[in-house]
Amino acid sequence: GENVEQHPSTLSVQEGDSAVIKCTYSDSASNYFPWYKQELGKGPQLIIDIRSNVGEKKDQRIAVTLNKTAKHFSLHITETQPEDSAVYFCAASPPSGYSTLTFGKGTMLLVSP
Amino acid sequence: IAGITQAPTSQILAAGRRMTLRCTQDMRHNAMYWYRQDLGLGLRLIHYSNTAGTTGKGEVPDGYSVSRANTDDFPLTLASAVPSQTSVYFCASSDYRGTEAFFGQGTRLTVV
Numbered sequence: 411g412e413n414v415e416q417h418p419s420t421l422s423v424q425e426g427d428s429a430v431i432k433c434t435y436s437d438s439a440s441n442y443f444p445w446y447k448q449e450l451g452k453g454p455q456l457i458i459d460i461r462s463n464v465g466e467k468k469d470q471r472i473a474v475t476l477n478k479t480a481k482h483f484s485l486h487i488t489e490t491q492p493e494d495s496a497v498y499f500c501a502a503s504p505p506s507g508y509s510t511l512t513f514g515k516g517t518m519l520l521v522s523p
Numbered sequence: 524i525a526g527i528t529q530a531p532t533s534q535i536l537a538a539g540r541r542m543t544l545r546c547t548q549d550m551r552h553n554a555m556y557w558y559r560q561d562l563g564l565g566l567r568l569i570h571y572s573n574t575a576g577t578t579g580k581g582e583v584p585d586g587y588s589v590s591r592a593n594t595d596d597f598p599l600t601l602a603s604a605v606p607s608q609t610s611v612y613f614c615a616s617s618d619y620r621g622t623e624a625f626f627g628q629g630t631r632l633t634v635v
Binding site: 411444446452454456499510511514 | 527563565571581615623624627
């Protein structure tokens with residue numbers, strides 16, 4: 411089955427800096443790659459996603475890039491703010507079945523004022 | 524709009540007891556899922572249902588069962604709880620493959 415590796419496990423940045431989280435996946439057939447943000451005591455919430463026919467997608471301060479050949483994708487957050495502090499999960503969805511997402515183990519992002 | 528509602532929000536359960544975690548969605552999504560979240564392991568799929576009347580096994584299905592009698596409800600049952608089932612359980616739903624999965628607030632279960 412699919413295996414998703416996520417790095418780093420923790421990331422500390424200063425407010426205003428950029429943050430980058432990287433993920434690799436094993437199943438070359440996977441074609442949907444969402445990123446979720448989870449705040450303390452809450453369920454994960456989608457912040458951005460990308461499909462395998464697109465190399466990059468941007469939404470304000472958040473961008474995701476996908477390299478299908480290398481089977482890796484990354485989340486980029488620019489001009490970080492303290493409210494960006496949370497746990498971020500990448501995921502991959504193989505084409506067999508519905509959104510049976512395989513998640514990375516998560517990255518705890520801490521943005522210091 | 525409630526989205527996904529899980530109950531209870533937390534529970535302490537004696538080992539060997541039976542427990543059903545409830546999940547209801549009001550978005551008329553076809554697919555529903557149960558994940559467990561453990562520190563350092565991320566979220567792992569337990570069971571899923573692509574449509575009412577069908578269910579499938581995920582990555583960690585042992586010790587759990589599900590049913591999908593209608594579109595809105597997807598209960599998760601632990602027939603005989605064990606301490607290794609201590610976790611935070613999230614229910615989710617999505618419209619069809621490759622679209623956003625919406626998560627509930629989670630149920631924190633402690634088996635003692």
